C-alpha cells in the first residue's frame with residue numbers, strides 16, 4: 001500500500017464530507033477522496049429541514065453558515081394550479097428552535113462543511129482524486145485504488161465508505177445488488193432575482209404540473225418546476241420566454257420575477273432517481289447517502305438523510321476504533337438503525353409522486369381532498385410534517401388516518417397535536 005488510513009471515504013458530497021469532519025474530530029485517521037477539483041459551485045436548490053439543522057447545529061456548523069445566505073420560512077402554501085389554496089403547512093408546529101425550514105443559497109451548506117473540514121483536518125480531503133477500484137483480501141475489503149494527479153495510488157484502510165452518490169462505483173465494485181429506478185418526471189430549478197413580494201413558499205399542483213416557488217435570502221426566488229425526464233433539450237428549443245409564460249399563467253403575481261429568466265444558464269436540470277441497495281454493509285465497506293438509498297426530491301430529505309448517515313456512522317466507527325472490531329457485524333448496527341426512516345421516506349416520496357405528479361383526474365381529486373383535510377386537521381398535518389422534517393421514522397399515516405385524510409371518515413382527534421414548550 002502507498003498510504004494506510006483507518007477509514008477512506010469515497011465522495012465529499014452531502015454525506016462524505018460531513019463524515020470526514022466527524023471522524024477527524026474523533027481522532028480517526030481519515031482520508032476523503034473527491035473527484036471534483038474543488039467545492040461545488042453550480043446551481044442547486046436546497047432546503048435545510050429541521051433534522052439537518054439539528055445535526056449541523058450539534059456540530060457547531062449551522063452558526064458558521066453566512067447568515068445572508070439563509071432564509072427561514074415558516075409557511076408552505078399548497079395551491080391548485082388555477083389559484084385555489086388547498087393547504088398551508090406550518091413549520092411553527094414543530095419543536096423550537098428548529099420550527100422552520102431554511103431555504104439556503106446553492107451549495108453554502110456544502111461549502112461550509114468542506115471549509116471547516118479542511119481547516120480542522122488539513123490534508124484529509126483530497127480533491128481531484130478519482131476512485132478506481134476496491135482492493136480485496138479474499139472477501140474482505142482492505143482499501144481502494146484511486147487516481148490522484150494522474151498517478152495510481154493504493155490506499156489501505158480498515159473501512160472503505162462509499163459516499164459517491166446514486167451511480168456509486170463503490171457499490172458496483174462491491175457487487176452489492178441494487179435497484180436503480182429513474183422517475184418519469186424530473187425538475188428544472190432556477191434561482192431568480194425577486195421583483196415581487198414573496199414572503200412565504202408557494203407550491204402549485206395541477207394536471208401533471210408542479211411549480212414550487214420559495215423565497216431565498218437576498219431577495220432571491222428559488223423556482224422548482226416538474227418536467228418530463230429527458231425533456232430538457234426539447235424544452236430549450238421553445239426558448240426561455242415560453243417557460244416564463246407557463247409560470248406566469250400559473251402564478252401571475254410573480255410575473256416580474258419570472259421575467260428575469262432570460263438565459264438557460266440561470267437554470268439547472270435535476271434528475272430524479274431512487275436507489276435501493278440490498279445491503280449497505282459488507283466486510284470492510286459501508287455505503288451511505290444516495291449510494292445506499294437515493295430518493296425522490298418529494299421527500300425533501302436526500303441531503304438530510306446523507307447527513308444523518310454520517311452522524312450515525314461516525315458514532316459507530318468510533319466504537320470500531322475503541323474495540324478494534326471492524327467486522328461487518330459490528331457495523332451492521334448502523335444499517336439496522338437507519339433503514340426504517342429511509343424506507344419510510346422512500347415510500348412517502350413515491351406516494352407523493354403517484355398522487356401529486358399525476359394527470360389522472362381521480363388521483364388529482366383524491367390528492368386535493370387530502371390537502372384540504374390536512375389544512376383543517378392539525379393532527380394529520382403534524383404527522384406529515386414531522387416526516388418531511390425528518391423527525392420521525394414511522395409512516396405518518398395509519399390506514400385509518402388515510403381514510404380520514406381522504407375525507408371518508410370524520411376524525412374526532414383532528415385538533416390533537418403535541419404541545420411543545
Ligand SMILES: Cc1cc2nc3c(=O)[nH]c(=O)nc-3n(C[C@H](O)[C@H](O)[C@H](O)COP(=O)(O)OP(=O)(O)OC[C@H]3O[C@@H](n4cnc5c(N)ncnc54)[C@H](O)[C@@H]3O)c2cc1C
Pocket residue numbers: 010011012013014015016033034035036043044045046047129130131132163164165166169189268269270271288289290291295297300301302303304305306
Ligand atoms: C439540483 C439538486 C437539488 C437538490 N435539492 C435537494 C434539497 O433541497 N434537499 C435535499 O435534501 N436534497 C436535495 N438534493 C439531493 C441531495 O443533493 C442528495 O441526496 C445528497 O447530496 C446526497 O449526498 P451524497 O453524499 O450521498 O451524494 P452526493 O452529494 O451526490 O456526493 C457524491 C460525491 O461523490 C463524488 N464522486 C462520485 N464518484 C466518484 C469517484 N469515482 N471518485 C471520487 N469521487 C466521486 C461526487 O463528485 C460527489 O461529490 C438535490 C439534488 C440535486 C441534484
